[in-house]
Amino acid sequence: MTKALSVADKLEILADAAKYDASCASSGGERRNSRSSGGIGSSTGNGICHSYTPDGRCVSLLKILLTNACFYECAYCINRRSSNVRRARFTVREVVDLTLEFYKRNYIEGLFLSSGIIRSPDYTMEELVRVARTLRTEHAFRGYIHLKSIPEASPDLIREAGLYADRLSINIELPTEESLRRFAPEKRTATIHATMRDLSVKIAGAKTDGRGPRFSPAGQSTQLIVGADSSSDSTVLATASGLYGTYRLKRIYYSAFSPIPEASTLLPARPAPLVRENRLYQADWLMRFYGFSAAEILFGCTDGMLDPELDPKLAWALRNRDRFPVDVNAAERESLLRVPGLGVRSVDRVLSARLHCRLRLDDIRRLAGSFRRLLPFIVTADHHPARLLDRSALRSVVAPRVRQPTLFG
Amino acid sequence: MYSIIIDPPDDLGAFRSAARRLLAARIDPADVTWTDCPDAALFQDVPPDAERIAAVPRAFVELAQAVACHRDESRWALLYQLLWRLVAGERTLMDQPSDTLVHRLQRMAASVRRDRHRMTAFVRFRIVEAEDGPCSVAWYEPQHRILRRVTPFFIDRFASLRFAVLTPDLSVHWDRRAVRYAPGLSRSAAPPADDVEDWWKRYYCATFNPARANAKLLDSHMPKRFRRDLPEADSIRDLLSNAGSRTDGMIGRQPR
Numbered sequence: 001m002t003k004a005l006s007v008a009d010k011l012e013i014l015a016d017a018a019k020y021d022a023s024c025a026s027s028g029g030e031r032r033n034s035r036s037s038g039g040i041g042s043s044t045g046n047g048i049c050h051s052y053t054p055d056g057r058c059v060s061l062l063k064i065l066l067t068n069a070c071f072y073e074c075a076y077c078i079n080r081r082s083s084n085v086r087r088a089r090f091t092v093r094e095v096v097d098l099t100l101e102f103y104k105r106n107y108i109e110g111l112f113l114s115s116g117i118i119r120s121p122d123y124t125m126e127e128l129v130r131v132a133r134t135l136r137t138e139h140a141f142r143g144y145i146h147l148k149s150i151p152e153a154s155p156d157l158i159r160e161a162g163l164y165a166d167r168l169s170i171n172i173e174l175p176t177e178e179s180l181r182r183f184a185p186e187k188r189t190a191t192i193h194a195t196m197r198d199l200s201v202k203i204a205g206a207k208t209d210g211r212g213p214r215f216s217p218a219g220q221s222t223q224l225i226v227g228a229d230s231s232s233d234s235t236v237l238a239t240a241s242g243l244y245g246t247y248r249l250k251r252i253y254y255s256a257f258s259p260i261p262e263a264s265t266l267l268p269a270r271p272a273p274l275v276r277e278n279r280l281y282q283a284d285w286l287m288r289f290y291g292f293s294a295a296e297i298l299f300g301c302t303d304g305m306l307d308p309e310l311d312p313k314l315a316w317a318l319r320n321r322d323r324f325p326v327d328v329n330a331a332e333r334e335s336l337l338r339v340p341g342l343g344v345r346s347v348d349r350v351l352s353a354r355l356h357c358r359l360r361l362d363d364i365r366r367l368a369g370s371f372r373r374l375l376p377f378i379v380t381a382d383h384h385p386a387r388l389l390d391r392s393a394l395r396s397v398v399a400p401r402v403r404q405p406t407l408f409g
Numbered sequence: 410m411y412s413i414i415i416d417p418p419d420d421l422g423a424f425r426s427a428a429r430r431l432l433a434a435r436i437d438p439a440d441v442t443w444t445d446c447p448d449a450a451l452f453q454d455v456p457p458d459a460e461r462i463a464a465v466p467r468a469f470v471e472l473a474q475a476v477a478c479h480r481d482e483s484r485w486a487l488l489y490q491l492l493w494r495l496v497a498g499e500r501t502l503m504d505q506p507s508d509t510l511v512h513r514l515q516r517m518a519a520s521v522r523r524d525r526h527r528m529t530a531f532v533r534f535r536i537v538e539a540e541d542g543p544c545s546v547a548w549y550e551p552q553h554r555i556l557r558r559v560t561p562f563f564i565d566r567f568a569s570l571r572f573a574v575l576t577p578d579l580s581v582h583w584d585r586r587a588v589r590y591a592p593g594l595s596r597s598a599a600p601p602a603d604d605v606e607d608w609w610k611r612y613y614c615a616t617f618n619p620a621r622a623n624a625k626l627l628d629s630h631m632p633k634r635f636r637r638d639l640p641e642a643d644s645i646r647d648l649l650s651n652a653g654s655r656t657d658g659m660i661g662r663q664p665r
């Protein structure tokens with residue numbers, strides 16, 4: 001037997017084991033405070049990033065596993081049965097105390113708790129639910145709670161989890177059933193989908209019946225690992241748009257496969273390029289907020305892969321030059337949203353400003369973020385770039401020089 | 410020429426009552442100077458509140474609430490110019506973000522909003538044992554004068570705890586029932602680190618994946634000037650400089 005681990009040692013091991021989950025969001029919950037509850041915690045509905053790690057990722061929640069022991073054998077996971085990592089397990093009380101102590105110091109918005117599967121899916125889920133129940137009922141904790149739901153756990157446990165959690169998630173992990181069978185032999189696509197469906201029905205039910213029991217008010221999310229199997233971006237985006245459509249997911253996280261210590265030989269030796277993850281997030285954004293379909297985004301892409309050098313909106317515009325330039329004084333919202341460099345906020349500002357005057361370039365400079373890139377694509381009262389679009393060198397005019405990729409950049 | 414003193418410097422109420430009197434007397438913005446400094450009293454003869462002026466749009470009030478916290482010395486003069494034009498008949502001015510004045514004020518308001526959001530994120534409490542029980546104390550340096558505006562956020566969150574937030578301009582104390590403001594304090598008033606802080610630093614290191622190191626992205630989200638009082642930020646240099654070798658180690662160790 002090794003000597004007992006201190007809580008700080010466990011924290012290190014179990015945070016390290018949880019860091020491959022990309023989600024750390026604390027948004028979308030209910031508005032609430034602790035002015036009369038006697039407990040602590042509040043939520044404004046907008047998430048807060050209390051810090052950023054040196055990879056630029058938001059630290060919003062205490063993101064840990066209850067235990068990194070697991071009897072599953074998912075090849076991409078550092079915690080799988082055959083891995084040689086140091087194992088640790090928190091007690092329910094330890095997680096509750098850590099959450100409260102971190103919260104009181106304003107380090108975090110709340111807890112994101114997940115776990116390896118020990119003994120049985122029900123046993124594991126019951127432990128996760130106990131943490132959430134203790135925080136909510138014993139400590140009147142009003143901060144954010146995100147629980148991982150174990151797909152095979154019983155419906156009663158899931159119902160209770162939804163009562164305490166702001167968000168539930170199940171990671172789909174791989175974009176195709178075949179890859180899942182190969183890399184995660186104990187997991188079943190059908191079970192994961194059934195649980196997602198069940199969650200989406202319960203989430204929608206609780207939303208429409210305001211007086212019924214609460215159920216995961218910030219919805220559900222999932223994570224897809226890209227670059228571990230050979231699926232193309234088009235497979236990934238088709239899966240994603242199916243998931244958004246069918247289960248009303250709040251978010252899909254794309255996680256570029258990243259090397260892990262004790263890696264399985266099934267996996268590629270090299271990390272997937274982060275720029276691939278970045279392009280997928282941009283494409284995901286275009287589908288959700290800009291009215292693009294997956295097919296439009298991928299049309300003409302080689303081997304179903306997004307162009308790593310161009311953001312997908314610009315790439316689409318270059319393939320559809322006949323749609324440009326767009327007149328900012330006349331075009332509909334849908335067309336404005338398709339202009340590279342015009343975001344949702346800028347479009348709304350343009351729409352409101354043009355009610356009062358004919359917009360000129362100087363106005364656009366004040367209303368939009370990336371002004372220079374916009375020029376070939378728009379018409380204003382004093383700017384008519386029609387000829388520019390005929391130039392075959394347009395790509396070199398508007399495309400940024402290849403640079404160090406930054407996520408969400 | 411009129412000289413108006415607004416003290417304390419974020420007192421929107423004082424601005425409002427002065428502006429109302431100036432407008433009622435139709436005093437042109439060019440004839441007014443605004444200052445925070447109580448000793449600058451030269452021409453204090455603001456006319457009395459003679460007649461009611463037209464109601465201002467809600468959007469102006471919201472803008473003014475934010476701009477009032479800004480450190481730019483021209484904030485009151487700009488707000489009065491905007492008010493002057495609104496009252497003079499430019500009723501839709503607030504919907505014209507392309508107007509130079511509106512644009513400038515909106516950028517100031519956005520800067521204040523970002524600063525408020527940052528403060529809710531980056532304040533770090535340390536728990537101090539006092540005679541009458543534990544108290545959470547934080548020292549923080551906001552960019553603008555936002556403490557009064559951010560205090561309700563901390564009360565919502567920590568109503569059942571005693572806490573104090575100290576800033577160079579102003580301090581606030583919450584005793585679980587009432588708020589009390591006190592003079593500002595310098596960084597030397599910051600409380601010493603407590604034990605949990607060390608756990609937090611270890612957590613911060615453990616939750617970082619060296620294979621994804623990206624200093625530029627980190628700097629864009631959390632610029633260096635905001636890291637000075639974040640305990641976890643001490644580790645950033647080492648984490649970044651060791652990231653490459655840790656990642657190579659993982660790739661090299663693969664059995665193949």
Ligand code: SF4
Nearest residue numbers: 070072074077080116
């Ligand atoms: S179930 Fe699979 S992914 Fe989850 S902890 Fe176990 S091995 Fe890792």
